[in-house]
Amino acid sequence: MADFDQELDASGLNCPLPILRAKKTLNGMEADQVLHVIATDPGSVKDFDAFSKQTGNELVESKEDGGKFHFMIKKI
Amino acid sequence: MDDKKLAIIATKGSLDWAYPPFILASTAAALGYETQIFFTFYGLQLLKKKLELQVTPLGNPGMPMPMGMDKWFPILGMTLPGMQGMMTGMMKKKMKDKGVASVDELRELCQEADVKLIACQMTVDLFDMDSSEFIDGIEYAGAAAFFEFAGESDICLYI
Numbered sequence: 257m258a259d260f261d262q263e264l265d266a267s268g269l270n271c272p273l274p275i276l277r278a279k280k281t282l283n284g285m286e287a288d289q290v291l292h293v294i295a296t297d298p299g300s301v302k303d304f305d306a307f308s309k310q311t312g313n314e315l316v317e318s319k320e321d322g323g324k325f326h327f328m329i330k331k332i
Numbered sequence: 333m334d335d336k337k338l339a340i341i342a343t344k345g346s347l348d349w350a351y352p353p354f355i356l357a358s359t360a361a362a363l364g365y366e367t368q369i370f371f372t373f374y375g376l377q378l379l380k381k382k383l384e385l386q387v388t389p390l391g392n393p394g395m396p397m398p399m400g401m402d403k404w405f406p407i408l409g410m411t412l413p414g415m416q417g418m419m420t421g422m423m424k425k426k427m428k429d430k431g432v433a434s435v436d437e438l439r440e441l442c443q444e445a446d447v448k449l450i451a452c453q454m455t456v457d458l459f460d461m462d463s464s465e466f467i468d469g470i471e472y473a474g475a476a477a478f479f480e481f482a483g484e485s486d487i488c489l490y491i
Contacts, residue, residue: 270431272359276441279362297431310363 260292260328261285267296267324274300275307278329282313285331290316293327300325339482340369341490345377347385347420347435348395352491353378354438361445365486369442370478372452375491376459379451379466383435386420398422443469450478 264281266274274295281291293304301318304327308315317328338360342353353375357367371379378385389395389410409415427434433441442449449470456463456472463472482488 268431270433272355272362273431273433276358276362276445280444307363 259290261289263292263294265294266300267294269295270297271299271303275303278304278307278327279311282329282331287331289331291327291329291331293329295325295327296323298325300327304329336363336365337481337485337487338365338367339478339485339488340367341478342369342371342375342378343373343491345374345385347387347423349491350378350383350385350435351432351438353489354435354442356489357447358438358441358445360487361442361447367442367445368448368450368478368481370450370452370473370482372455376451376455376461376466378435378439379449379470381465381467385435386416387423388416389419398426439467443467 262281262285264277266277269277274293274297278291278293285291293300295304301320304315304318307313308329312332314330314332315327316330317326319326338357340353340357344350353369357369360367377383387395389397390407410419424434449467450473451466451470453472453474455461
């Protein structure tokens, strides 16, 4: 897995909390830094894709591993 | 991107119907929307400092009942004293178990994200409510003020 600057474990949280926590964390980060989000909500796969498209932040990686979803989001 | 606008009218004051306005508003704010929620009639319950929202299966055949309760209790059973409180307790527990945020939490997230919360002044007067019952940081306005924002919105929802 690629390098990241901050990690957010949103395991167990349901819509829309993973997105809201990710947004809050990104707010405190610098441009070009990468946030690694871990989630268990299956809806988060489409949500993080939509989040990136609408906010302009880049979804560098989105994958499932051992029942958890991992997202790498680069702040623009 | 940041000039998109979402206007919501929240008219319902039950635990289940408290979710759509706050979920959509907080998410929209995270996506960069400028967002306002106009609370009118029973929706004003969602602005109370102390939220005492309840859920009822009465008049709501679509509500899934826990433990097959609908088979054991005919609808009249749901009118028994304490039944609504019990259903509300079960719903809250289920939400917590599934990692669904509380209404308080979503409301706070909305306020942190600068979602503008507006109480319908007419309803406040109608129901003899007092601003001291409501959370801080809200505004009071009428229909014309809502249209000023809603008329420029990209999305407008009545909930």
